[in-house]
Amino acid sequence: MNLFNVYPINPINIVKASGSSVWDAEGNEYLDLYGGHAVISIGHTHPYYVESLTNQLGKIGFYSNSVEIPIQQRLAEQLGEVSGKEDYTLFLCNSGAEANENALKLASFYNGRKKIVAFSKSFHGRTSLAVAATDNPNIVAPVNQTDNVVFLPFNDEDALSNAFANYGEEICAVIIEGIQGVGGIREASIPFLKLIRSLCDQYGSVFIADSVQCGYGRTGDFYSHDYAGVDADIYSMAKGMGNGFPIGGIAIAPKFKASFGLLGTTFGGNHLACAAALAVLEVIKQHNLLQNAAQVGSYLIGELRKFDKVMEVRGRGLMIGIDLPEELSAVKKDLLSKNRIFTGEAKPNVIRILPALNITKEIADRFLTALDERLKA
Numbered sequence: 001m002n003l004f005n006v007y008p009i010n011p012i013n014i015v016k017a018s019g020s021s022v023w024d025a026e027g028n029e030y031l032d033l034y035g036g037h038a039v040i041s042i043g044h045t046h047p048y049y050v051e052s053l054t055n056q057l058g059k060i061g062f063y064s065n066s067v068e069i070p071i072q073q074r075l076a077e078q079l080g081e082v083s084g085k086e087d088y089t090l091f092l093c094n095s096g097a098e099a100n101e102n103a104l105k106l107a108s109f110y111n112g113r114k115k116i117v118a119f120s121k122s123f124h125g126r127t128s129l130a131v132a133a134t135d136n137p138n139i140v141a142p143v144n145q146t147d148n149v150v151f152l153p154f155n156d157e158d159a160l161s162n163a164f165a166n167y168g169e170e171i172c173a174v175i176i177e178g179i180q181g182v183g184g185i186r187e188a189s190i191p192f193l194k195l196i197r198s199l200c201d202q203y204g205s206v207f208i209a210d211s212v213q214c215g216y217g218r219t220g221d222f223y224s225h226d227y228a229g230v231d232a233d234i235y236s237m238a239k240g241m242g243n244g245f246p247i248g249g250i251a252i253a254p255k256f257k258a259s260f261g262l263l264g265t266t267f268g269g270n271h272l273a274c275a276a277a278l279a280v281l282e283v284i285k286q287h288n289l290l291q292n293a294a295q296v297g298s299y300l301i302g303e304l305r306k307f308d309k310v311m312e313v314r315g316r317g318l319m320i321g322i323d324l325p326e327e328l329s330a331v332k333k334d335l336l337s338k339n340r341i342f343t344g345e346a347k348p349n350v351i352r353i354l355p356a357l358n359i360t361k362e363i364a365d366r367f368l369t370a371l372d373e374r375l376k377a
């Protein structure tokens with residue numbers, strides 16, 4: 001049997017990893033400033049993380065949500081504390097798409113409505129409603145197409161106000177990334193996030209903050225939407241949550257009441273996944289990684305803005321987009337093949353930097369030197 005060939009892959013076999021470095025089978029070291037799509041939050045094979053997972057696996061790796069799993073409660077308490085949203089409740093699942101799917105379902109159960117407002121260039125995942133709320137027709141199968149999702153221009157306050165004025169009573173939820181990742185590192189503006197909050201309050205709609213990529217401390221705030229000084233009703237999270245172990249979740253405001261069977265999953269919240277997520281939060285807290293993300297991130301952004309050939313630098317903390325002109329479209333590929341540095345991309349010509357939250361200024365400097373070399377080449 002062969003693999004179903006859906007990924008355009010780099011011909012590199014990574015066999016070992018530590019912190020922000022990975023090694024291929026020939027022993028070559030690469031700098032990882034991408035973390036496999038923003039997943040590696042506390043560095044590869046962090047010793048405390050490895051110890052926590054190993055200990056947990058030696059006791060019990062999995063049992064379903066039909067028995068008590070006390071580590072779930074410990075995770076919820078830590079998450080409440082580190083995120084500053086202690087009165088929210090936590091539902092655990094396995095991925096970002098699932099988190100958004102559950103957030104949207106919960107919103108619809110809550111107000112009984114069907115219409116979802118999403119924005120241009122959004123990405124919310126590949127399950128049926130999450131992909132319907134994703135602005136990319138190429139990945140929406142005919143069966144996922146629905147009139148229930150309306151796309152509005154990102155950061156357009158007038159368009160949003162008009163939509164609510166016209167059919168606000170029908171709007172179930174507004175879903176928005178604090179910083180669009182796949183869409184090219186584009187920040188939701190503070191007035192726009194505040195407007196979403198006030199319109200959702202006025203019309204009884206649910207504000208869903210997709211924090212799958214931009215959350216979990218990446219921008220220096222725990223949820224990137226916190227920057228606007230307003231609370232969402234539901235935060236979806238995944239990627240950085242398990243530092244590579246699959247886990248996702250939604251943090252749910254107190255006004256939503258749980259009932260047996262409303263949401264559910266077989267694997268979500270299993271012992272091993274919770275041990276991974278708990279270890280990540282403990283490391284984030286103990287090493288002040290939110291502060292590190294903010295500091296190293298603003299250093300990087302400041303230095304990147306000094307390059308003449310860079311058209312624009314967008315983002316916050318360690319979620320950075322570097323917009324390059326068309327003639328420099330080979331830079332991302334060359335950073336990997338010539339400087340052995342993993343970065344990400346977004347269309348049409350944006351380099352995405354999504355490193356571990358504990359990268360040092362020295363690592364940032366290694367990247368800046370390599371980029372300088374590439375831009376001069």
Ligand SMILES: Cc1ncc(COP(=O)(O)O)c(C=O)c1O
Pocket residue numbers: 037095096097098100123124125126177181182210211212213214238239
């Ligand atoms: C903002 C955002 N939401 C949701 C998802 C989907 O997450 P997953 O691939 O874990 O289903 C992604 C993945 O890239 C994402 O960037």
